[in-house]
Amino acid sequence: MIDASSSLIDVAFAASTALDKANISAVLTGGSAATFYAPAEYQSGDADFVLSFYEDGPAVAPALAPLGFTLQEGSFRHPRTAYIVEFPRGPLKIGDDDVRTHATYRRGDEVLHILTSTDTIRDRLMNYFAWSDLSCLSAAVGVYKRQRGSADLNAIEAWVARESNGPFARDYDRKFRIFLELIGRNP
Numbered sequence: 001m002i003d004a005s006s007s008l009i010d011v012a013f014a015a016s017t018a019l020d021k022a023n024i025s026a027v028l029t030g031g032s033a034a035t036f037y038a039p040a041e042y043q044s045g046d047a048d049f050v051l052s053f054y055e056d057g058p059a060v061a062p063a064l065a066p067l068g069f070t071l072q073e074g075s076f077r078h079p080r081t082a083y084i085v086e087f088p089r090g091p092l093k094i095g096d097d098d099v100r101t102h103a104t105y106r107r108g109d110e111v112l113h114i115l116t117s118t119d120t121i122r123d124r125l126m127n128y129f130a131w132s133d134l135s136c137l138s139a140a141v142g143v144y145k146r147q148r149g150s151a152d153l154n155a156i157e158a159w160v161a162r163e164s165n166g167p168f169a170r171d172y173d174r175k176f177r178i179f180l181e182l183i184g185r186n187p
Contacts, residue, residue, distance in 0.1 A: 002014055002067055002068060002078055002080055002081050003080045003081070004080055004081065006080075006081050006083070008032060008035050008043070008044060008045075008046075008047060008083050009035065009036055009039070011047055011078075011081060011083045011085065012028050012032060012036065012047040012112055012114075013107055013110040013111075013112050014067055014110065015047055015049065015064060015067065015069070015076075015085045016028060016049070016110070016111060016112045016113055016114075017109070017110040017111050017112075018063045018064055018066065018067055019049070019060065019063050019064070020111050020113070021063070022060075022062070022063035024051065024059075024060055024063055025051065025052035025113070026049035026050065026051050026052070026060075026087070026113060027049060027050050027052070027092055027099075027102045027113045027114060027115060028047060028048065028049055028112060028113065028114040028115065029048050029049070029050050029088070029092065029114075029115050029120075029123060030044065030048040030088070030123060031044035031046075031048070031124075031136075031139060032044045032046060032047045032048050033048075033114050033115045033120040033123065034120055034123075034124055034139035034140075034142070034143050036112070036114055036120075037117050037120055037142075037143045037146055037147050038139065038142035038143045038145070038146040038147070040142070040146075041138065041139065041141070041142025041143070041145075041146065042135070042138065042139040042142050042143075045082070045083065045084070046075070046083060046084045046085065046086050047083060047084070047085045047086070048086050048087075048088055049085065049086070049087055050087070050088055050089075050090045050091070050092040051087060051090055052090070052092070060076075060087065061076075064076050064085065068080065069085060074086070094119060094122045094123050094126055094159070095122070095126050095159070095162075095163045096162065096163065097122075097159060097162070099115065099119055101116065102114060102115055102116060102119075103115070103116045103117070116150075117143055117147035117150045117151045118150075118151050118152045118155055118156060120143050121140045121143050121144055121147075121151055121156055122156055122159055124136045124137070124139040124140035124143065125137070125140045125156070125160070125175075125176070125179060126163075128140065128175060128179075129163070129171070129172050129175050129176075132175075137175075137178070137179060137182070140179060141179065141182045141183055144183050145183060153185070157176075160172060160173075160176045164176075
């Protein structure tokens, strides 16, 4: 049950479980995924799910309605929590890479489909690279430090090399070196 004491992660688990039971494939992404992996380092105000096959709000509304969510101005809102649930348009991509896998976590009878820790770092870095958003850099650093054992830095480095081929290559490389310094790696 969602109430005023529910955390963002509680809301994400509840929404993901409801969608899963309705056979709607959705993956938690963005800042909410960073909050899951590094809650002390980053707090998001919404749960962003990308659907495997694009469906609009009315298609997912019946799955979320039993939880108390209603569609209002493009977001799903609940009367007892400030956290909202949103569905950014897919497909699920990070830069030019299609995301084809995700992680699944269970908590009792609940299920959460979410970007892997590696993809969460890439997602936050992409936002940092594109918009110089320092909160996204901080989230990427926090997730890496908390998930060092599961995050694949080699895959992240290979992705940055692929993304760095465009007109912003020098800026991406410079920003990635800042990330490496912050996680304690010599660039």
